[in-house]
Amino acid sequence: MMDKFETTLLYLSNERFPANLACTIQQIRMCEAFGRLGVAVQLVHPAYFDVPSYTEQEIRQFYGVEPLFSIKRLFSLLSLSKPLVDGRKRLKLPFIGGLSFLLSSYLFALRILRKCSASHQIIVYSRNVNGAYAFLQLVKWWFRHKKVKIIFEVHALEQQTPRSAFKRLLRDSDGLVVISKALFQALIERFPVNPQKILIAHDGVSARAFAFSELTKKDARDRLRLSSAPTVIYTGQLLPGKGAQLFVQASKLTAPQVQFILVGGHGQYLQRLREMIKKEKLTNILLPGFVPPADVPLYLAAADVLVLPPTADHEISQYTSPLKLFEYMASCRPIVAGDLPVLSEILQDHHNALFFQNGNANDLAQKIALLLADEPLSHRLASQAFQDVRDFTWESRAEKIYSFIQSIDQPLEVL
Structure with a gap:
């Protein structure tokens, strides 16, 4: 994937695919739209043992999208942490589920960062705290010399993850994308976030x-x-x-x-x-x-x-x-x-x-x-x-976000 393109965009998700949830539709559509921009796009998401393992073709057919991106499934025990696919609650073990996916995210990030050349640009675009946090830590510790930009898309002020990790992402990500002006205002009022690194990008339509x-x-x-x-x-x-x-x-x-x-x-x-x-x-x-x-x-x-x-x-x-x-x-x-x-x-x-x-x-x-x-x-x-x-098409949203990412000349210093 990284040999054929100058830029690789890794879209990190925490969801089951396919699923009848608006958040999965949004993420799939954005992967397709980013793919139209001529970058290598890979959707990365956790495996859930309470749903079948669908093929990439089956997932794309479900959403009606073109094969402009690949899909990578990582090992996880998140089925122990989240409600069942039909919405029914169960005995939750959030620590085990979250920790398993955090570990998988670290291993995946380590493999990607070691493999990419110094001239290859990697964009980590995430709605997933665990995945983005893993990349953030590895870039800080060992891979400062790599061309990596970490962009975190925010949809709410609260996350089902440790608050410290969420706050760290808000502070240290190279850029933030929010889905409304109201969320932008609430975010800068509640958290010490630099407004200049936030892009407002409403959702869209195919x-x-x-x-x-x-x-x-x-x-x-x-x-x-x-x-x-x-x-x-x-x-x-x-x-x-x-x-x-x-x-x-x-x-x-x-x-x-x-x-x-x-x-x-x-x-x-x-x-x-x-x-x-x-x-x-x-x-x-x-x-x-x-x-x-x-x-x-x-x-x-x-x-x-x-x-x-x-x-x-x-x-x-x-x-x-x-x-x-x-x-x-x-x-x-x-x-x-x-x-x-x-x-x-x-x-x-x-x-x-x-x-x-x-x-x-x-x-x-x-x-x-x-x-x-x-x-x-x-x-x-x-x-x-x-x-x-x-x-407000997905294509125009992807172009807006990609231009915003490219305008970040140097990754922000991770403290």
Whole structure:
């Protein structure tokens, strides 16, 4: 891999692949986008013994991406530390799981750093504290003469790792990437981080998703075997803070002929929602469950209205950059979104979306009804969102981040 390219980018992850999680979609898409820049990209992630060992081809097919990067799986016992793949909790042994992967990360980093020539540039791009920390320590101890830049992408203020390691990465990484202005502000207020080494890069959408905007609602519904009724759709996870229950509540307050479809979720969260729908005797809501990421744009094309209802009572909603937001915008369908400050970094009320009062199911139902009744308004908002999202593709995000990395002339001194 390192013999054919001047630069190698190692994307370090802590996740199972494939998986029905937005974080894995984001990481896979970024690996593909970095690969388009002409660098050797390798996704490095831990092995989990509670899931099968999929081939690289199977993983790429699951996400619908091109073979522009390789995938490396490292030994770990993280299955003892994290919830099972279906979301069920189990007896956790975080020390054993975390330590095993930290050791594997050190061995992998040592092998890479010893092998690369002094002229070869290595970019360690990580959302994984263990992996980035291993590279950071080895560069400090033995490999200062190598051309290594360590970039840490931050999505939250808390990590499921020792706080000291997280703080060390914030301080000593060559650069930090954050997913929202809100997270940038919170980060520099809580930690002694140099703002000049932080890049704000919101998430994005695959350029291929734009093609689905040309698909008519009828064609999309026919392919999905959906009725011709007015259709309101939510896609994504059902975790606390995502607003799935609010979406269900709004379905009760809307005309019964309106069809609500909640796409995504699995395990206990999906089961709880099904029980809620059964208890409320709701007949106008469908739960197809998880669908492969490559199929999500088809559901978006079938919608009359798309809903983004994250609630403000979870930290994730304060700093988020939801993938579904950009997918919604690229579908050229009108969006109703909760009026969270972080969403206002991308959306503007009555400009490219309608905002509803956060957590208010009645207001959400009213805004849905307004868009269903006012076709000119729906068309204007959808068209504007479609234009605005062209600046937020994975490809443009990768170019922005890569330019930021290359602008770091000398790695920051590790103290």
